[in-house]
Amino acid sequence: MSTTDIELPRMDQPQDSEFVQFWNEVLAPKFTRFRHVLVGGLSYHSEAVFPRLPVRAGDRALDVGCGWGDTAMKLGRLVGHEGEVVGIDCCDAFLEGARADLAQIELKNVRFMRGDAEIALPEGQFDFAFARFGTMFFANPVAGLRNMRKALRPGGRMVHIVWRDPADNPWLSMAKDIVLRFLPPPGEDARSCGPGPFSMADEPTVRKMMEIAGYSDIEFERVDAPVRVGDDVQDAINFQLAIGPAGEVFREAGELAEAKRGEIEAALAEAIDRQARDADGIVMDSSSWVISARNPS
Numbered sequence: 282m283s284t285t286d287i288e289l290p291r292m293d294q295p296q297d298s299e300f301v302q303f304w305n306e307v308l309a310p311k312f313t314r315f316r317h318v319l320v321g322g323l324s325y326h327s328e329a330v331f332p333r334l335p336v337r338a339g340d341r342a343l344d345v346g347c348g349w350g351d352t353a354m355k356l357g358r359l360v361g362h363e364g365e366v367v368g369i370d371c372c373d374a375f376l377e378g379a380r381a382d383l384a385q386i387e388l389k390n391v392r393f394m395r396g397d398a399e400i401a402l403p404e405g406q407f408d409f410a411f412a413r414f415g416t417m418f419f420a421n422p423v424a425g426l427r428n429m430r431k432a433l434r435p436g437g438r439m440v441h442i443v444w445r446d447p448a449d450n451p452w453l454s455m456a457k458d459i460v461l462r463f464l465p466p467p468g469e470d471a472r473s474c475g476p477g478p479f480s481m482a483d484e485p486t487v488r489k490m491m492e493i494a495g496y497s498d499i500e501f502e503r504v505d506a507p508v509r510v511g512d513d514v515q516d517a518i519n520f521q522l523a524i525g526p527a528g529e530v531f532r533e534a535g536e537l538a539e540a541k542r543g544e545i546e547a548a549l550a551e552a553i554d555r556q557a558r559d560a561d562g563i564v565m566d567s568s569s570w571v572i573s574a575r576n577p578s
């Protein structure tokens with residue numbers, strides 16, 4: 282089998298959705314600045330499940346919302362040279378990073394393409410579909426999840442990892458609570474990356490979405506893990522004010538946020554300084570669902 286066997290539909294859209302534009306224009310530079318924080322932190326959650334993913338040598342695997350491609354490359358090693366992996370993301374800058382990293386290593390069975398998973402994915406071609414913290418951003422989650430199912434062959438398996446409740450994810454919620462002491466919540470018309478990191482936190486709701494999207498054998502497993510929030514206190518403050526729920530409040534408040542930056546940073550510094558540290562920097566608790574399912578038809 283070679284990578285040329287796989288058929289990919291033309292997925293260019295006449296125009297990117299507002300969310301895809303937001304990823305490309307606003308979030309990409311911020312995520313790139315904090316790549317050192319994000320990839321390591323997110324990996325804690327995928328490392329917990331990678332050793333037992335339902336993936337075999339020779340499989341074709343799809344990584345949706347693959348970002349900088351580290352999980353796609355990991356899948357590439359699992360499926361071996363007889364298998365292949367396609368990583369799909371809607372953000373050009375992340376894909377550029379993924380392709381640059383791929384060029385540095387000996388993996389010929391992985392490739393990356395641009396696409397919006399809510400619009401279209403290659404159909405019926407994969408044994409396994411995966412997404413690490415990518416599906417929560419689907420504005421129409423059932424459409425995106427259904428496209429992932431339709432990408433699978435009959436009997437194919439999928440695993441996606443999403444954040445659980447804000448209360449169990451202080452690494453994201455603590456800073457938001459602090460910033461909201463100084464600034465108003467974002468308005469209804471705020472630009473955003475989609476529904477946001479906690480949109481798939483509620484098990485019954487997501488189970489229903491998965492059922493409507495056509496999956497069977499749906500299982501939820503809770504994974505708790507520490508995540509890195511910064512090399513030091515200032516790095517963590519910068520991270521929180523750039524990305525995630527606190528970053529959204531800060532960004533949307535515009536000039537008011539800048540006027541109150543000193544007070545906000547001081548309050549964040551006090552709270553972040555109380556957190557645990559490991560060799561990589563400051564760590565806080567986080568909690569995810571690892572959701573697995575099967576395409577029955």
Ligand SMILES: C[S@@+](CC[C@H](N)C(=O)[O-])C[C@H]1O[C@@H](n2cnc3c(N)ncnc32)[C@H](O)[C@@H]1O
Nearest residue numbers: 346347348370371372397398399413414415418
């Ligand atoms: C939090 S990042 C996770 C990236 C990567 N999976 C990781 O764990 O490092 C979410 C990713 O989903 C991508 N994304 C969001 N909505 C998407 C969509 N509709 N189609 C494809 N990718 C999407 C973003 O561009 C971003 O790379």
